Amino acid sequence: MNQPTQARIFTLKIDGVDVAAREHETILELAQENNIFIPTLCHLEGLTEFGGCRLCVVEVQGSNRLFPACMTTVTEGMEVTTDSERLRVYRYMILGMLFSERNHVCSVCVSNGHCDLQFLAAKLGMTRVEMPYLHPSMVVDASHQHFIMDHNRCILCQRCVRVCGEIEGAFTKGVMGRGASSRIIHDLNGAWGDSKTCTSCGKCVNVCPTGALAEKGKSAGEMVKRRDWLPYLRSMQED
Amino acid sequence: MMIEKFAAITAEERQAENEHDHTIKVCVAAGCLSSQSNEVLTALKNGLGEHRGCHVKGVGCMGLCSQGPLVAVATKTNATPQTVMYQNVKAEDATEIVQALGKEPVARLALNTDVPFFQRQTKIVLENCGAIDPERIEEYIAAGGYQGLLTTLTESSPSEVIDEIVRSGLRGRGGGGYPTGLKWTTVAKMDGPGKYVICNADEGDPGAFMDRSVLESDPHRVLEGMAIAGYAVGASEGYIYVRGEYPLAVERLKIAIRQANRLGVLGSKVCGTTFDFNVHIRLGAGAFVCGEETALIASIEGKRGTPRPRPPYPAEHGLWGKPTLINNVETFANVPAIIRKGGAWYATIGTAKSKGTKVFALAGSIQNTGLIEVPMGMSLSEIIHEIGGVPIGKCKAVQTGGPSGGCIPAAYFDTPVDYESLKALGSIMGSGGMIIMDESSSMVDVARYFMEFCMSESCGKCVTCRVGTVHMYNLLDKIYQGKAWRRDLNTLEKLCDLVMNTSLCGLGQTAPNPVLSTLRYFRHEYLNKLLDGAEDGRMATAATTQPLEARP
Numbered sequence: 019m020n021q022p023t024q025a026r027i028f029t030l031k032i033d034g035v036d037v038a039a040r041e042h043e044t045i046l047e048l049a050q051e052n053n054i055f056i057p058t059l060c061h062l063e064g065l066t067e068f069g070g071c072r073l074c075v076v077e078v079q080g081s082n083r084l085f086p087a088c089m090t091t092v093t094e095g096m097e098v099t100t101d102s103e104r105l106r107v108y109r110y111m112i113l114g115m116l117f118s119e120r121n122h123v124c125s126v127c128v129s130n131g132h133c134d135l136q137f138l139a140a141k142l143g144m145t146r147v148e149m150p151y152l153h154p155s156m157v158v159d160a161s162h163q164h165f166i167m168d169h170n171r172c173i174l175c176q177r178c179v180r181v182c183g184e185i186e187g188a189f190t191k192g193v194m195g196r197g198a199s200s201r202i203i204h205d206l207n208g209a210w211g212d213s214k215t216c217t218s219c220g221k222c223v224n225v226c227p228t229g230a231l232a233e234k235g236k237s238a239g240e241m242v243k244r245r246d247w248l249p250y251l252r253s254m255q256e257d
Numbered sequence: 258m259m260i261e262k263f264a265a266i267t268a269e270e271r272q273a274e275n276e277h278d279h280t281i282k283v284c285v286a287a288g289c290l291s292s293q294s295n296e297v298l299t300a301l302k303n304g305l306g307e308h309r310g311c312h313v314k315g316v317g318c319m320g321l322c323s324q325g326p327l328v329a330v331a332t333k334t335n336a337t338p339q340t341v342m343y344q345n346v347k348a349e350d351a352t353e354i355v356q357a358l359g360k361e362p363v364a365r366l367a368l369n370t371d372v373p374f375f376q377r378q379t380k381i382v383l384e385n386c387g388a389i390d391p392e393r394i395e396e397y398i399a400a401g402g403y404q405g406l407l408t409t410l411t412e413s414s415p416s417e418v419i420d421e422i423v424r425s426g427l428r429g430r431g432g433g434g435y436p437t438g439l440k441w442t443t444v445a446k447m448d449g450p451g452k453y454v455i456c457n458a459d460e461g462d463p464g465a466f467m468d469r470s471v472l473e474s475d476p477h478r479v480l481e482g483m484a485i486a487g488y489a490v491g492a493s494e495g496y497i498y499v500r501g502e503y504p505l506a507v508e509r510l511k512i513a514i515r516q517a518n519r520l521g522v523l524g525s526k527v528c529g530t531t532f533d534f535n536v537h538i539r540l541g542a543g544a545f546v547c548g549e550e551t552a553l554i555a556s557i558e559g560k561r562g563t564p565r566p567r568p569p570y571p572a573e574h575g576l577w578g579k580p581t582l583i584n585n586v587e588t589f590a591n592v593p594a595i596i597r598k599g600g601a602w603y604a605t606i607g608t609a610k611s612k613g614t615k616v617f618a619l620a621g622s623i624q625n626t627g628l629i630e631v632p633m634g635m636s637l638s639e640i641i642h643e644i645g646g647v648p649i650g651k652c653k654a655v656q657t658g659g660p661s662g663g664c665i666p667a668a669y670f671d672t673p674v675d676y677e678s679l680k681a682l683g684s685i686m687g688s689g690g691m692i693i694m695d696e697s698s699s700m701v702d703v704a705r706y707f708m709e710f711c712m713s714e715s716c717g718k719c720v721t722c723r724v725g726t727v728h729m730y731n732l733l734d735k736i737y738q739g740k741a742w743r744r745d746l747n748t749l750e751k752l753c754d755l756v757m758n759t760s761l762c763g764l765g766q767t768a769p770n771p772v773l774s775t776l777r778y779f780r781h782e783y784l785n786k787l788l789d790g791a792e793d794g795r796m797a798t799a800a801t802t803q804p805l806e807a808r809p
Contacts, residue, residue, distance in 0.1 A: 068718075069565065069566045069718075069719070069761060070718045070719045070720065070761065071719075071720055072719050072720055072721050072759045072760070072761070075759050083758075084758055084759055086566055086761075089565075089566045090566075108755055108758065108759055111751070111752075111755050112720055112721060112755070112759065115720055115721065115724040115725060115728070116720055116724070118724065118728070119720075119723075119724045119727075148748075149728055149748075150728075150731070152724075152727060173720075174717060174718075174720075174723070192561075193561060193717070195717065196544065196546075196713070196714065196715065196716055196717055197712060197713060197714070197715035197716070197717045197723055197726070197727075198712070198715070198717065198723055198724065198726075198727050199717075200716075200717030200723070
């Protein structure tokens with residue numbers, strides 16, 4: 019985040035290491051600057067924070083609560099723990115929940131090998147899903163000329179919704195429904211291909227962490243996503 | 258001048274009242290209306306005929322909703338004015354009631370008011386409920402309404418108002434119990450202009466109808482409380498967020514706002530001073546999560562009603578990014594009384610840490626279903642056995658606080674009702690719904706019911722609440738159906754811990770409470786339902802008859 023040059027500087031501890039941070043900086047940004055890994059899924063640099071995946075929760079000394087690192091700003095003298103037995107257990111279970119929620123089958127997925135969810139599962143040492151699969155019946159929207167939306171692989175991180183509104187300014191994507199029946203929709207729940215507002219820019223496809231959004235014509239493992247353009251577009255907007 | 262206007266209205270009301278020897282009050286709040294009290298009202302008006310000395314009017318809730326429609330007849334002819342109450346009145350009974358005016362009451366319908374249900378209550382929030390016509394501002398003013406606002410605006414500074422609220426010790430009645438004075442101070446200290454006051458009337462707990470009754474019976478009281486709050490914190494716009502399922506409350510609020518604007522006690526230049534306060538109504542579309550303050554704000558802004566992490570709290574960054582004061586209906590309804598009678602008076606009622614009274618909605622297997630207002634610190638046993646009329650030993654547990662609360666077993670009924678004691682028992686005060694359960698209720702089923710509620714009301718934003726509630730519901734259902742094992746119970750407990758600690762908003766964080774509290778007090782009911790629930794982990798007989806593939 020660009021802050022005025024007069025921003026105050028705080029000193030605090032992350033995992034026992036003394037670090038300096040600018041006012042308004044989030045714990046996640048600070049951790050990334052200091053090469054400390056905090057798992058994230060809904061966070062993406064260049065988009066507004068969402069706070070929905072709960073994977074980035076960290077412990078802050080003096081509070082029993084857990085704080086989402088992506089949305090908690092630093093304060094003077096804060097002592098943050100980004101990795102502990104308790105956090106590891108929670109993150110493992112949350113990841114398991116994501117896998118159990120819809121129908122994630124890596125071997126046949128276009129994003130196999132390039133998927134954020136799969137990457138985190140490997141990184142956190144996940145070998146099996148302990149929770150029973152819910153196996154909901156989800157649809158695939160292949161009405162768009164270039165892209166496919168496969169709700170089976172969606173984790174509702176809403177990166178696509180945010181990039182569509184914040185960066186492209188089209189506001190084609192949205193969410194309908196509540197709880198486990200929420201899903202991504204286009205315009206007023208019409209077919210993607212019929213959307214009059216979609217500019218077919220493909221930004222949503224590239225920010226999608228899984229194979230839920232993909233280009234047509236890609237086979238298993240062939241969908242590689244590019245996101246390097248996002249921070250530039252955001253900084254151009256801010257200037 | 259407003260003060261003369263008030264005096265004139267009061268005098269007029271008194272005079273009109275004195276012209277009649279009898280006043281018949283018919284409850285027209287939602288409870289009695291649903292048993293056709295409007296027909297009773299019409300029948301009484303028609304049945305009056307040539308009887309000149311009598312006046313019939315619709316009033317708000319009288320409390321004992323289960324015996325509705327309720328009718329109260331106030332008589333002044335005798336040496337001492339007296340009130341007779343009738344229960345279960347039907348339109349056909351109208352002539353009989355009219356004929357009995359000034360004579361012996363109709364014994365068949367008479368309701369004995371000399372019982373704890375009526376005698377043990379202390380009415381502050383509900384003082385006008387069942388006494389005044391909610392659709393006439395004149396009656397509210399004649400009952401002392403808007404006088405607090407007038408004296409506040411003309412005689413006190415905003416900081417004096419806040420001091421009075423701090424002195425009263427009032428705490429948020431929406432459930433959390435956050436000190437109201439502190440909240441007001443925070444918002445008042447933020448830089449203006451452009452602050453907002455929001456009244457949270459998105460009451461969604463199953464079995465709770467306190468806010469609904471207050472809005473339907475005495476809407477001006479809430480408006481006055483909001484205006485005083487607006488003056489204290491420096492806001493000139495107020496919003497009331499009412500759930501769309503309360504059409505009658507919305508209708509009466511609209512009437513009240515129109516009347517108040519016309520009289521000059523709301524709108525621009527309130528009471529002839531420089532203070533402006535406009536109140537708007539926003540309707541909820543049935544999402545429980547919109548009672549959470551950040552989701553409520555998003556909903557008012559026209560966005561999808563989903564919460565966001567706090568801090569920043571709405572006091573700092575609220576509606577349209579401006580400092581915002583959010584209080585519950587009942588909190589605002591307490592304010593006019595505190596301003597009129599003083600914070601010190603209010604602080605004499607209640608316990609050391611929880612001051613004043615609390616309105617509870619009694620429901621479930623209880624004789625006196627309805628609305629009560631009692632001082633904080635009254636024991637659960639007094640509320641349930643004496644006021645509620647449940648015989649001792651006939652009640653297994655009480656559920657307080659809705660889906661965020663818990664079940665308290667009968668063994669703990671001596672506990673005084675205040676924020677801290679209920680929390681210590683693993684439940685919460687909540688907004689004030691009390692569901693009484695008898696021996697026939699299965700606690701696993703109760704937990705399953707509330708989990709189903711949370712599952713369908715989760716907004717879907719954060720993973721743990723969205724998916725966690727589904728898994729917990731499935732496990733509870735499995736346990737209830739007798740198909741679960743000990744390891745399922747372990748998983749359930751692990752999930753409760755996870756969802757409680759990692760969910761984004763209050764809905765998810767408190768969703769496991771009904772499970773945790775029933776597990777704490779009724780663990781044996783869970784174990785009895787498990788296939789291998791016996792003490793030594795031995796399989797129950799049912800398990801051995803299961804087909805092989807059903808075993809772990």
